[in-house]
Amino acid sequence: MTISDLSIKNPVFAWMLMFFLMIFGWVGYSRMGVSQMPDVDFPVVNIAVTWEGAAPEIMEAEVVDVIEDAVTSVQGVKQITSSSKLGSAAITVELELERGVDVALQEIQTKIAQAQMRLPRDMDPPVVTKVNPEDQPIMWLALSGDVPVKDLMVYAQEVLKNKFQTVPGVGDIFLGGLIERNLRVWLDADKMRAEQITVEDILAAIHREHAEIPAGQIETPAREFNVRTLGEFTDPNKFGELLITQRGGAPIHIPIPLKRVTRIEDGLADQRRISRVNGSRAVGIGIRKQRGANAVEIADLVKKKMKEVEPGLPKGMKLGVNFDSTQFIKQSVSELTHHLLLAALLTSLVCWLFLGSWSSTLNVLLAIPTSVLGTFIVTYFLGFTLNSFTLLGLTLSIGIVVDDAIMVLENIVRHVEMGKSRLEGSVFGAREISFAAMAATIAILAIFLPVVFMKGIIGKFFFQFGVTISAAVSFSLLEALTLAPMRCSQFLETASHGSFIIRFVDKAFGRLTESYRRGLTWTLDHRWTVIACAAVFFAGSMVSLKFLRKEFMPAQDQSMFMMRLQTPVGSSMEFTDNKFKEVEAWL
Template structure:
């Protein structure tokens, strides 16, 4: 072929071509997203609605049911589920995998806006959101202390730690769970309230009227001006307790204040969630990565920042990584990379055993890194990620990418052994085998490419696997037509005598060939028996296939137990925490 002849005549050009493939592949590898598995999640849209003060039955009948009836007619809906709790309705719409997430969310917004007039007037506006697979925390950090209250731990996590973690490379957000925010809580004595002829709404209205922040303007002079600050907002329990709920009816009368009908204290704004770590009350902070970020790099940045954060912790407070999901990604990818090195070593040993020449062994061996690294460029162009399946495809590709180079090597080496000069043998051998290498490369790639056109979850799962494998084979064909002939012209030599190891392996191969010839001759004499055995094996394969269990992916034991339980309607957080502590 013309390309092979050019590369044989210009070895520097052939070398530069392969170096360019390596360079582009390495640059693409640094930009590829790292995941445990390919992204095969269906589009999911949630509708959250809050109806304050409503029971679960009212939420279901007046909020959830009208919304469900409106959402049921959207095209492409696979599963529609809902949960109605006290004051809250949550509807989850799961679409088919081929549906676009953006268009699905737009359809949900349109249907919810139509159903809005059927909802109660005082219900909050429904919140519609797309649920992304990467929107869950990948690392959980727990704060615990035997000297500080949950309010103090939550305040430190929210003000000091959270902003710092959000600046980590690849971090999308950091969420505080079990958060206890400072607030002013007013506890009303209902007997006293009734004695004064008041209701809770009167207390709320009084606080709204008297706890305000008003702009007071500024004072301007000839050369200076001053901003006027009006301290009209309330900041401590005593000031809230002095709020007048009902003024005195007569000049010498007694106004009713909040401290007369209840008590005021600083307490958490919301205590409906709780977090425990190692059996003790705690505050957790979940770190969420960006959709295209490398979770291992995010973890590395967190580990580098942890010592600095721990140095700023108040005395008696501890900060611990409670759960790290990147461990499974890191170990699975490390395991696949070790498998790749083992496969390369085995291929090298096999090539050396059959070729019996270390110079000849280098020709197919060089094809492996160029083909595998070059496949990363194709993965980046197609929007793939580095995950367990794409790395598995590269492991399988190791045995395939050397085929083209071995075919070229064997044909050129044959001419060298016949006494032809290495340069002339390279020209002749590459010309004879060039189109056969192209046909073999296209055939191997065509075997795996159709998997990419499968539909549904299975097709999306194995598309990256198939196209990565096909891409590595295509790159190997390019290397076999450019770099391999050039290396053969420079490395191969005609050896008139061979060493003892060569002769020993040669005798073994000759004996193996003779044994196979005798066995094949005997099988041809007993061809009907061979066909009968073949039929029995094929029939048993069909029977055994029906007995095997089928699943999308094998079950993995990650050494983690997740328990989910729900309590009776109206159960408080203390009720649930008591049983959770027993678990």
């Protein structure tokens, strides 16, 4: 007993199998994330280091050389490049393609931690990240307004960041153009000279007096008490009351308040970055999504949160969307989905023209949702997203998944037209064509399945494409050998050749057959000429490969453009800011 016999004799089982694939496939589809590209980690690890005020030469000698020496011993490192500038440096570690990025990232972090004693103590901890397009912000919000810059920075960092971090699916919030809030101590040289106080005395007093250290505990026979020393000032206005108790390391009998020789300002750190929106100072709020999450859904939730936040914004502040990549993702997915549906409709029309029966067309057409929705079960459990590659695979598979069903259906129709009943025609027709259907499916899999085993970054991107189309073709074979014969045994109707459209199509195919016969006869009579022409055409196509342009991804028009303006080396922030204002005014 073949699998088609089992399906024909147990139609309930076959119908349940079809509905199972459709229902659970739809559930998987509804839960899949949406993104423009697959989640692929590039074999690159970035190390960012910051040492405020250090010259590029110092960064190179004291920081970069130490880190490069530490990470060189990590297995799978292919190349290390670095660039140093004032106060910061970037180190890029390129790995071998077969090296696992996550494991290499952990080893690099371990090597840097082991080399920490050789790095300057007052530099910021190195930040180690891997390169993945999915880690880029999916959208940028902008908080702007005609209010003091400090108010913008503080509100964005202490209020808005926390609000948007709670949105489901948001992985991280990145604040662009943020200037950290700082407590600035402005020294008065004349007053310091009068009090015989130096800068070192003030720094030592701040380190010594503005600190909260563990104080232990008090124990009694009955109870224990934790002791806390309140050494840090929580109010900037009271910071000036900090006492300078030493002068040159020697104690001062009458301590000097800090505010006597300085001016305390609750302000911002040094301005090394400026961001504006429509000419007004702003803070950018970058939204990064979690891996595998639905980018479009997250963007909608963020916009919904914006509407909730806007009524509570301080007077003079405005919050808006400055960049939204999900609009392009939504358009791309919608366009591919539209093409998917259009391909299904055109396939059904062609099937009707060929088969001449609506019941036969419906039988073939049901193979499309069964195979496509069944594919979503596989892609969901493999952690894929609805992206350009998976949707491309599904679009290409529309015309393929009906091939097996048409093959089986046509043979069953032939048996029915020979006088057999629908049941007998379905049994004998499916048995005869099963091996041919399997051979055709294996031939198609032999084309697309090797894509799954491609190496390199291209292979990682096309992995989801290969798996998707291979799964769809495999489900189409299952559908053709089980569900299609069962449906034929229940409601198959042969075509009526009295219809005008059917007669027209039959005549057209008759003329096409005659033309093909004449062309085939000529080809067989001039076989060496045909072989020579084919060889010339093949050689010409191979030569044309040298003239084809090569690029990682095709150019895509997203209805936006970006400009990068660079001023001469050594330009001040004020000079650079003025040049940018000129460009903004021109735009």
